Amino acid sequence: MIDHSVTDHGVPGDVIRVDGVTKAYQSDGLPALADVSMSVAAGEVVAVMGPSGSGKSTLLNLIAGLDRPTGGTVTVAGRRIDTLGESALARFRARHVGIIFQFFNLLDDLTVEDNVLLPAQLAGASRRQARARAGELLERMGIADFRDSYPARMSGGQRQRVAIARALVNEPEVLLADEPTGALDSATGQEIGRLLRSLAAAGQTLVLVTHDPEMAERYAARVVHIVDGRLAGTGVGALR
Amino acid sequence: MIWPRLNWLSSVRTATGGMLRHKVQAVVLGMVLLVSTASATLGLALLAATSGPFQHAFNAQDGAHLTVTVNPARASAAHLARTRSLPGVTGMAGPFGQATVQTQWQGQPFGQLTLAGRSSPGGPVDDVVLTAGRWATGPGQIVLNGPAGGGGPALGDVVNVTGARGVSLTVVGFGSSITNSADGWVAPAEVPLLGPSSGAQLLYRFASSGTASQIRADLAEVTGALPPGTVTGAGSWLAAESQSEGNGAIMEPFVVAFALIGLAMAVLIVANVVSGAVAAGYYRIGVLKSIGLTPAQVVVAYLSRVGVPALAGCALGVVAGNLLAVPVLHQSADAYGVGSQTVPWWASVLAPTGMLVLTVLAAFGPALRAGRLSATQAIAAGRAPASGRGYGAYRLASRLRLPRPVGMGLAAPFTRPARTLVSLAAIAFGATAVIFAFGLSSSLGRAAGIQTLSATVPVQVQQQGPGGGPNQVPTAAQDAAVTAALRAQPGTARFAEAYENQVKVPGVSGAVNAWAFSGDTSWLGYGVITGRWYDAPGQVDVNTAFLNDSGLAVGDIVTVNTGSAQVTARIVGEVFHPSSDPTVYGSTATLPGLASAANADEWDVALRPGVTAAGYVQSVNAALGPASPWGATTQKGGGKFYTIAISLIGLLSLMVAVAAGLGVLNTVLMTTRDRVHDLGIYKALGMRPGQMLTMVVCWVVGPAVIAAAIAVPAAVALNTATVHAMAGTAHTGIPASVTAVFPPSRLALLSLAALAIAVVGALAPASWAARARPAVALRTE
DSSP states (O other), X not given: OEEOXXXXXXXXXXXXXXXXXXXXXSTTSOXXXXXXXXEEEXXXXXXXXXXXXXXXXXXXXXXXXXXXXXXXXXXXXXXXOTTOOHHHHHHHHHHHEEEEOTTOOOOTTSOHHHHHHHHHHHTTOOHHHHHHHHHHHHXXXXXXXXXXXXXXXXXXXXXXXHHHHHXXXXXXXXXXXXXXXXXSOHHHHHHHHHHHHHHHHTTOEEEEEESOHHHHHHHOSEEEXXXXXXXXXXXXXXXX | OOHHHHHHHHHHHHHHXXXXXXXXXXXXXXXXXXXXXXXXXXXXXXXXXXXXXXHHHXXXXXXXXXXXXXXXXXXXXXXXXXXXXXXXXXXXXXXEEEEEEEEEETTEEEEEEEEEEOSOSOSSSOOOEEEEEOOOOSTTEEEEESOSXXXXXXXXXXXXXXXXSOOEEEEEEEEEOTTOOOSEEEOXXXXXXXXXXXXXXXXXXXXXXXXXXHHHHXXXXXXXXXXXXXXXXXXXXXXXXXXXXXXXXXXXXXXXHHHHHHHHHHHHHHHHHHHHHHHHTHHHHHHHHHTTOOHHHHHHHHHHHHHHHHHHHHHHHHHHHHHHHHHHHHHHHHHHTOSOOOOOHHHHHHHHHHHHHHHHHHHHHHHHHHXXXXXXXXXXXXXXXXXXXXXXXXXXXXXXXXXXXXXXXXXXXXXXXXXXXXXXXXXXXXXXXHHHHHHHHHHHHHHHHHHHTTTTOOEEEEEOSTTOSTTOOOOHHHHHHHHHHHHHOTTEEEEEEEEEEEEBOTTSSSOEEEXXXXXXXXXXXXXXXXXXXXXXXXXEEEEHHHHHHHOOOXXXXXXXXXXXXXXXXXXXXXXXXXXXXXXXXXXXXXXXTOOSGGGXXXXXXXXXXXXXXXXXXXXXXXXXXXXXXXXXXXXXXXXHHHHHHHHHHHHHHHHHHHHHHHHHHHHHHHHHHHTHHHHHHHHHTTOOHHHHHHHHXXXXXXXXXXXXXXXXXXXXXXXXXXXXXXXXXXXXXXXXXXXXXXXXXXXXXXXXXXXXXXXXXXXXXXXXXXXXXXXXXXXXX
């Protein structure tokens, strides 16, 4: 069921709050996002849906601090991130945000374990603690036997599990997933979906970008629709 | 049908679009070629300048084979002019009236000058090159022979002629006569005002004048054609030639060494830049082929893509090389005393053409390969990540207790071993050049110090002014006044008087220079190559040329005929004296007859601690008074040759280091391009800009350490070989201290040059990588 009111004002305690955000890649072109406002509460799972080129990945990049808005404000985990410098943004990403990409974005020359360890090491975690956390996550994702393997020799589903483990290694407040099943067959996609749902059930705040209505309905508590860079409405998902 | 022609044009246009899309790489290619071409132009110009500089200048300036001094009262002007048509005479200039005068400058004796009256510097013979100022055109003006500066009079200074009617001459210019036909020139009307005439000079060029006997025959012909008693003196060009010959090719070894380093590095970098540019464009090639570009068009497109920046770099490089050569050749001309030197036209053609041909050859292979690839292969090759190597290195780095960006940076070179080798080689060449430059400068500095005794003899008392020499013979009383003045100075620590004359040594053809010293000379500091400095009567030291000419060795007994006595002495040491003239050194007791007023050459003075040389010189000169032909001077350190050589070394090493840095910049740039997606992932995972900078800089740290390990021994060996080659050219051996310029602490410090070149070269692309937005990096592939 979709509610076509076009703003999504947050409430105190929101982990993510986007206010009037606009993003234009070219000064004289149409903006990829125009005056978008939305919020995500702690522990909530929100799916951002829309057709290709609608601006949903742009929105995710802005929430992740991978890019800066042309206008508006972005507040994540209690901090306005649209005004942060590059170093502060990087530190913010390492500590507060985990990102899962459609095409995994694993580093091919690092082993599975080293891929998972990397964000923790960049954030300055102790070696022992980081290894323990990585080991625990690899166990939880069911890929502990592959810790010394290289990503190129693994299946798509296994690689996405590694990516999820890597995204969780710093225990982020927010997990952002950009088409996490887009590069997988349907069976493997469902496996990954179940994994994400288990994370949500454990209280992990999750923003899921997808163009698959079924996935959005099944795994999210709330669905935000974006069309042509504008918020087109919100709906309720199965997790509510 | 216009399509075929348009196809070729459009392919080039397409390629140009490609070049503009890779502006940074085009700029790097252009810069490398600019620096390489400039170095090559400068190197070729220097090689030309150092190869027979006297002969080139002599030909260019129509130097006088014979300078004849005549008494004009004995022959009419018409009679003198008729000698122009003598058989064998190819050119004649003069007669120029001349006067020999005593001069003062700044209240101090400036020596005896032979001044010639000439209305212009040019002419069919002895074309004087004006190196500063203008020619003397009116009364009270003088142009001095020799370079401006160097502690002598400057433009606008006044030189007073003593003993005449108070004539003051303002220095309006400096000129250079290749055969030093005069010490200075004035307007012809000025000569009679200077005092009694010393005759007139006639300058001749002859068809045959290559040997002393030919010159004697030429002189006899001129003398015979004039009334008896007309010719009062003559000077041969061979004397000036032999004086300059010793310096001629000394710079050749190090210029060649730098040229070889520069050329090897340029080849390496250009090939790497071009291959990298071609490899980076595979995807574009694939796309162009898929829409109908033929293999030949791809080859043309690629050659034109690298050709445009290469052409621009070569063109700018030859201009830069010529501009850089102006001050360098000016110094070089001063050092060789040849007036002026210019970049030969062939250097300005050869250097850019050579570099351009090299670039095209380097580009041709990869371009041909690109042309032969099918469209799908090219697209696949352009998109495929260059990976698959270096896994072990990454694994090892992750086990090391290093910050993660450092570990990953150190492991990165193993993923592209060929590219790493190119980086390593560029850094090694650059570091070798820098370490070699430091070493060679130190070696030359030491050689200069030893040759001029500047460290041990801060003050010398010598005959003053450019006119000082054999014609100016101080009296015994004037000599004694010097000794008394030195003894009276409280700042004098010790001094030795040196006498010089020529002696005969059986077994050595021609004369041998002999230096006889009074008193203790153990402190003088002559550089001993083998053996030791003499310390008792009956012992002498000799230079390398003496040993070569005589066939004797250190330890042998030598017989010396001083003119007043024939003595035997033991050769106890070989001393550093770069000259082809055999020379012997001993005490006045060992070489009897030399200690006379006529042979007095100089006093070498050591000062007490705390005494300044400048103050001491002033005090001694005040005590000697303006009438004394002797004057105290401070030692200026190295001579002109050393100054120019050291500044040249600095310039060449800087250019090689810049080219090396550009080489590193290019390889790091190519690597960041290849790995831009990975860099985006690192950023997305929280890598901070500082960590990114550290990681990218660490890509070149490993190669830099290996390069330093290669560069250090290479530079030491190169320095030793070059110094020995230079010494060989200067007809001398080398004291061990001249090449022992690399103590371990200095080598350790110099080895950091490799790291500096690598880090400086990597810093720009590392900063670009650090500044890139993660979302942009993730989108870019």
